[in-house]
Amino acid sequence: MTSTPSLLNRILIGILGFKLLAVGILLVLLATVPPVGTWWHTWSGAAWSGLNQAFDSTRFPGRPESWLWIIMAIALVILIGLMVAWIAQQGKGRSNLLVADLDPGTVPGDVRISGGVAEQALKHALAERPDLAGATVATYDVHGTPALKIRLQPRQGVAPHLLAAEVAALVSALDAVVGKPTPVLIHIGAGARTRFSRAERVR
Amino acid sequence: MSHKLVDEHLAGPGEAAPAPAGRQLDIRRVVRRETHSSRAGVSVVAAVLVMGLAGYGLLESAVHAIGQPAWLIEPQLAAERIVALPAGLPPLLLGAGGAVVAMVGLFFLLNAVLPGRRARHVLNGADSTAVVVDDEVIASALARSARLAANVTPEQVMVVVSQRQVIVNVRPTSGIPLAEQAVLAAVEDELREMSLDPLPEVRVNVSSAGVIGA
Numbered sequence: 001m002t003s004t005p006s007l008l009n010r011i012l013i014g015i016l017g018f019k020l021l022a023v024g025i026l027l028v029l030l031a032t033v034p035p036v037g038t039w040w041h042t043w044s045g046a047a048w049s050g051l052n053q054a055f056d057s058t059r060f061p062g063r064p065e066s067w068l069w070i071i072m073a074i075a076l077v078i079l080i081g082l083m084v085a086w087i088a089q090q091g092k093g094r095s096n097l098l099v100a101d102l103d104p105g106t107v108p109g110d111v112r113i114s115g116g117v118a119e120q121a122l123k124h125a126l127a128e129r130p131d132l133a134g135a136t137v138a139t140y141d142v143h144g145t146p147a148l149k150i151r152l153q154p155r156q157g158v159a160p161h162l163l164a165a166e167v168a169a170l171v172s173a174l175d176a177v178v179g180k181p182t183p184v185l186i187h188i189g190a191g192a193r194t195r196f197s198r199a200e201r202v203r
Numbered sequence: 204m205s206h207k208l209v210d211e212h213l214a215g216p217g218e219a220a221p222a223p224a225g226r227q228l229d230i231r232r233v234v235r236r237e238t239h240s241s242r243a244g245v246s247v248v249a250a251v252l253v254m255g256l257a258g259y260g261l262l263e264s265a266v267h268a269i270g271q272p273a274w275l276i277e278p279q280l281a282a283e284r285i286v287a288l289p290a291g292l293p294p295l296l297l298g299a300g301g302a303v304v305a306m307v308g309l310f311f312l313l314n315a316v317l318p319g320r321r322a323r324h325v326l327n328g329a330d331s332t333a334v335v336v337d338d339e340v341i342a343s344a345l346a347r348s349a350r351l352a353a354n355v356t357p358e359q360v361m362v363v364v365s366q367r368q369v370i371v372n373v374r375p376t377s378g379i380p381l382a383e384q385a386v387l388a389a390v391e392d393e394l395r396e397m398s399l400d401p402l403p404e405v406r407v408n409v410s411s412a413g414v415i416g417a
Contacts, residue, residue: 002241009242010315016249017311024305030289031298037289044286051282069268076261083250083257090243142233154340157347161397164326164334171332183230184332187237190339 002093002140012086095141098148099180115139118148118174118182125170131158133193147183153191160188230333237335240319249311320366325400338364341397345369345390349407352389353381359414369394369403377413 029036055066099113119137126135134153139146148171154163164186175181263278284291324341326334346362349371353360361372371390375381387407394405 002236002243004241004243006236006242009246013242013245013249013311014315016253017308017313017315020308021305021312022308024301024303024308027301027304028298029301031294031301034289040288041286044288048282048286067268069264072264073261073268076257076264079257080254080261083254087247087250090246091241147233156343158340159344159347159393159397160334160336160340161326164332164336168332168334183233185230185233185237186332186334188334188336188340190337190343 002091003089003142004091004093005089008086008089093140093142095139095146097141098139098146098182099178101180113178115146115148118178121174121177122148122150122170126152126167131155131163134191142183145183147185149185149187151187151189153189153193163188234325234333234335237333238321238323238325240321242314242319245311245314322365324364324403327398327400336397336399341399342369344397345371345393348389348393349373349386352386354379355381355414364403367401367403369405371405371407372410373407374410375413377415379413381409383407383409 026036026040030040055068058066058068060067096115097112098115098118099111101111103109103111115138119139122137123135126132131154132152133155136151138149138151140149141147150167150171152163152167154160167186168184171182171184259275262274263276266273267278289297322338323335324338326336342362342364345364346357346360349362350357350360353373353375355373355376359374359376363370363372369390371386373381373386386409387405390405390407394403
């Protein structure tokens with residue numbers, strides 16, 4: 001329901017996993033297979049001398065340090081910034097607005113209904129049901145469209161389709177009150193509260 | 204002040220306009236996200252790992268750039284040790300370290316590649332709203348109907364729900380015959396009313412040993 005970038009997550013995790021796996025396998029092979037050691041010496045020796053040459057040719061005039069170090073530091077700062085931006089993208093999408101629309105009446109201005117209206121109304125309607133161990137309602141912003149997520153925790157043995165139909169009736173009543181249909185996701189789940197509570201025997 | 208209000212008027216309908224058309228598509232995407240597990244936690248771990256490595260590299264390269272002595276190890280020395288690798292370390296330690304790194308890499312790689320489907324089903328019955336149900340809830344509802352059909356106590360019924368299969372295990376009360384067909388019919392009726400997606404197959408196992416005194 002959140003706007004977590006799922007494809008980007010998979011790609012970046014995949015790149016990191018592949019690199020770590022390659023390094024790990026190389027280390028294991030170096031430790032166990034001697035021919036890999038000789039190949040590694042020639043390959044990495046050549047790479048290291050090339051790198052050394054690059055550092056030698058980029059020295060500050062009159063000083064032993066190379067300015068490649070500064071470039072490396074800048075690149076690492078950029079990398080850290082990108083990682084912070086990536087973390088900031090995770091789990092975003094909660095919002096507080098159910099409806100924002102132009103008022104067609106004579107009074108200038110627009111109408112905004114907070115998500116708290118739907119959350120409080122639905123929670124109150126669901127609070128007294130004996131077949132529920134818990135219910136939470138949250139408003140999300142899915143690609144610019146406000147949507148509701150209703151998470152229900154029924155007691156053991158409650159038929160999920162009947163519960164879903166009754167909650168859907170509540171949602172359509174809410175739609176009539178708000179004056180605009182809202183996309184709703186109902187998640188009927190199990191948790192510690194339902195697992196260790198008594199079974200529902202009345203229905 | 205009035206200018207600002209007018210601006211918001213102009214912006215308002217533009218934002219709200221794509222909502223009715225995109226509604227169906229939205230819900231399908233949302234349901235897909237809800238039935239597959241999120242990579243957010245693993246992503247945060249990966250990002251923190253990369254940030255730690257990059258932070259250390261930044262420290263050493265910055266220290267080197269201003270000509271100060273290194274904090275842990277001189278980059279020059281570290282590179283030379285890496286080039287000479289199988290020599291400088293005991294092979295057991297090197298192999299074990301490599302195995303640990305490879306395991307961490309495999310963990311991330313599998314997280315990226317595997318589908319990560321959660322133990323949940325989609326209910327098709329309600330058309331105006333999307334309904335996602337945990338398999339545990341389905342199992343307990345089916346166990347209830349199986350228990351009523353077989354006329355046994357809750358402890359004698361165990362139901363396992365997976366993506367494409369429902370297994371109902373019933374232990375009959377000793378001395379009382381159990382109608383297996385009735386249990387199967389009751390569970391299938393309940394499943395049909397739920398109209399799950401994907402629809403699982405039902406199998407009923409009646410155990411040969413009965414329960415005494417239930």
